[in-house]
Amino acid sequence: MxxxxxxxxxxxxxxxxxxxxxxxxxxxxxxxxxxxxxxxxxxxxxxxxxxxxxxxxxxxxxxxxxxxxxxxxxxxxxxxxxxxxxxxxxxxxxxxxxxxxxxxxxxxxxxxxxxxxxxxxxxxxxxxxxxxxxxxxxxxxxxxxxxxxxxxxxxxxxxxxxxxxxxxxxxxxxxQDTSRSAPLRYLRASSGNDIRIVPVDEVLYFEAADKYVVVTTRTGEVLIRTSLKELCAQLDPARFWQVHRGTVVNVDQVESASVSALGKMSLKLRGHSGVVAVSKQYAHLFRQM
Incomplete structure (x- = not known):
């Protein structure tokens, strides 16, 4: 000392x-x-x-x-x-x-x-x-x-x-601000001591976590330091849909939508064992699935 x-x-x-x-x-x-x-x-x-x-x-x-x-x-x-x-x-x-x-x-x-x-x-x-x-x-x-x-x-x-x-x-x-018209194609994320490049096309869904966003792909999860609001401004709105206050899904990766006996909707994503909850506010987006 x-x-x-x-x-x-x-x-x-x-x-x-x-x-x-x-x-x-x-x-x-x-x-x-x-x-x-x-x-x-x-x-x-x-x-x-x-x-x-x-x-x-x-x-x-x-x-x-x-x-x-x-x-x-x-x-x-x-x-x-x-x-x-x-x-x-x-x-x-x-x-x-x-x-x-x-x-x-x-x-x-x-x-x-x-x-x-x-x-x-x-x-x-x-x-x-x-x-x-x-x-x-x-x-x-x-x-x-x-x-x-x-x-x-x-x-x-x-x-x-x-x-x-x-x-x-x-x-x-x-x-990035001057090129905002082009949707984001890649994400830089921390994974331990490494920097991982994640193609946006491979993302299943994003989930807000305080000052971070959890990025879920078929191979696991990584963190990026940004707010979900800032991230959504850079994504293609035709492909990335908000389904909950803190969740945005890649609609290209949605396999099916189901409703429980209690009336709660959830999404099954391709190649992913879990499900993503959909709030009532956004349930209408998947009524025809």
Missing amino acids: KTRPSGTAAQNDGGKPTALIAEDEPPIAAALQRELAKAWPALQIVATVVNGLDAIERIKALQPDVAFLDISMPGATGLDVARACAKLATPPQIVFVTAYDQYALDAFDAAAIDYLLKPVDPARLARTVDRLRELLARAHVPPDAAADTHVHADLQRLLGQLEQITRNVQTENRS
């Missing part, structure tokens, strides 16, 4: 390494904390916050060894929090929790500080923990100006890379 003045807030029972989690989605924060407990039992989570401004204040007060930062948060972004950390005398090791998958792989692998893709993969987290343990072990040696300069330089370099990532994402979003 980093060398700190005696009596500071970072002191804890047994000299355990400490960490703060800044994540505005409680289920993701809770999942990360559970996985950290398995991968790094000695790690003490001293705070979990949902707001970037709170993260800055708590990092200053508690001086954790590690800060796990979501890039997109209310109040202040993960980038803003990292900039504030860079000004501290003893900044924490930064691990970004990011959904910017298509750019993060190249940018972060070249940096000294690590990243995790959402949803967090346990095997990837284990490698992150190994790297953090090594970095914290080095901090046991007596501090010197050259080492401090190196740590701050790494953090500043990472911030520059993240700013470029953000600009690239914004540019891509603008490009």
Whole structure:
């Protein structure tokens, strides 16, 4: 762990390494904390916050060894929090929790500080923990100006890379807006530590899940970070029909529709063992099936 003045807030029972989690989605924060407990039992989570401004204040007060930062948060972004950390005398090791998958792989692998893709993969987290343990072990040696300069330089370099990532994402979003007339053909989805390309034609149905959408195909499920409303604006409305408040089906994949004794409608999809419920609001779409 980093060398700190005696009596500071970072002191804890047994000299355990400490960490703060800044994540505005409680289920993701809770999942990360559970996985950290398995991968790094000695790690003490001293705070979990949902707001970037709170993260800055708590990092200053508690001086954790590690800060796990979501890039997109209310109040202040993960980038803003990292900039504030860079000004501290003893900044924490930064691990970004990011959904910017298509750019993060190249940018972060070249940096000294690590990243995790959402949803967090346990095997990837284990490698992150190994790297953090090594970095914290080095901090046991007596501090010197050259080492401090190196740590701050790494953090500043990472911030520059993240700013470029953000600009690239914004540019891509603008490009998608200008070509919105053409329906979406492919999806980029996180699957563990990999980026999966899913042809839209292979999708059976989409289902809203907080800030994510679950994409179901015949081979399984993947997550994409977007709202169902934003996704539907990019799909062909002639092929993708909303059948429930949080569900959109690929009508080309619908094999049959059936109604239960209680009057509830469900859809059977080709090559899929499950069924998809249809709300009364949309049942009329399938009355002739």
